Amino acid sequence: MTERDDACNDEGQEARPSQQSGSDRARLEGIVEALLFSSDRPVSAGRLAQVCGAKDGREVRSIVKRLQEHYDSQGRSFCIEEIAGGFQLLTRPEFAPWVSQLQSRQQQESMSQAALETLAIVAYRQPITRAEVEDIRGVQCGHMLRSLAEKRLVRVVGRSDELGRPMLYGTTRQFMQVFGLRSLRDLPKKSEFAAVREPAQARPEAESEPPQAGPEAAAPEE
Numbered sequence: 642m643t644e645r646d647d648a649c650n651d652e653g654q655e656a657r658p659s660q661q662s663g664s665d666r667a668r669l670e671g672i673v674e675a676l677l678f679s680s681d682r683p684v685s686a687g688r689l690a691q692v693c694g695a696k697d698g699r700e701v702r703s704i705v706k707r708l709q710e711h712y713d714s715q716g717r718s719f720c721i722e723e724i725a726g727g728f729q730l731l732t733r734p735e736f737a738p739w740v741s742q743l744q745s746r747q748q749q750e751s752m753s754q755a756a757l758e759t760l761a762i763v764a765y766r767q768p769i770t771r772a773e774v775e776d777i778r779g780v781q782c783g784h785m786l787r788s789l790a791e792k793r794l795v796r797v798v799g800r801s802d803e804l805g806r807p808m809l810y811g812t813t814r815q816f817m818q819v820f821g822l823r824s825l826r827d828l829p830k831k832s833e834f835a836a837v838r839e840p841a842q843a844r845p846e847a848e849s850e851p852p853q854a855g856p857e858a859a860a861p862e863e
Contacts, residue, residue: 666704669693673704674730682818683727725817726824752792759785760794764816764828768798768809786810794819 672693676684686698686705695701705728709721718736721728732740752760759782762774774782789795798811812825822828 669695669700670704670708673701674708677721677728677730680729683723683725683729683814685727689728722821724821724823725814729818755780756785756789760789760812760816763789763795763810764812764825767811767825768801769811770801770803770807770809772807774810 686701689701722731793815796813797808799809800806
């Protein structure tokens with residue numbers, strides 16, 4: 642065998658790992674895309690890495706970025722959003738009118754104004770006791786808190802040091818998923834309510850800033 646033949650073989654052997662690397666990358670992208678497509682809730686980078694065989698969450702984030710760039714360049718009707726501590730494949734907002742005709746948003750539509758008010762108080766003031774919620778709303782809220790707990794929007798996150806050690810309520814990962822929040826710090830600020838809130842209907846919970854220690858105080862359930 643000549644030196645030239647040896648060089649060609651060496652080049653061929655060097656080319657294979659690069660081709661294999663590209664193949665592996667495409668395969669991982671396909672797996673991540675399939676996992677996100679099949680899930681109806683956000684999936685963390687760590688969980689995706691564990692299932693698809695990626696090295697770690699950093700590699701998964703790189704894969705997600707490439708997928709998103711591909712969707713953007715192709716003008717696809719869906720995109721990957723990072724919410725509630727994970728990634729989820731969602732329809733782009735501009736297509737919402739058509740999607741809403743096909744799929745009813747039962748959970749959000751079934752919530753009354755009273756439920757939304759109670760949920761807002763818990764979200765902005767958590768961790769909070771039932772008595773504190775009732776003091777703000779001016780009505781009993783026990784049944785409303787139970788209803789929100791059944792919808793997995795609020796949960797018991799601990800007990801107060803007050804007399805009788807009443808339960809403390811906070812929001813859940815499901816709450817962040819439903820409202821498209823990465824964390825409680827993404828809750829609307831006071832200034833964002835000013836333009837749409839009527840002064841006569843101003844409520845204490847709307848005037849509060851998002852809790853700075855919220856994610857730790859009301860850590861989402863595993």
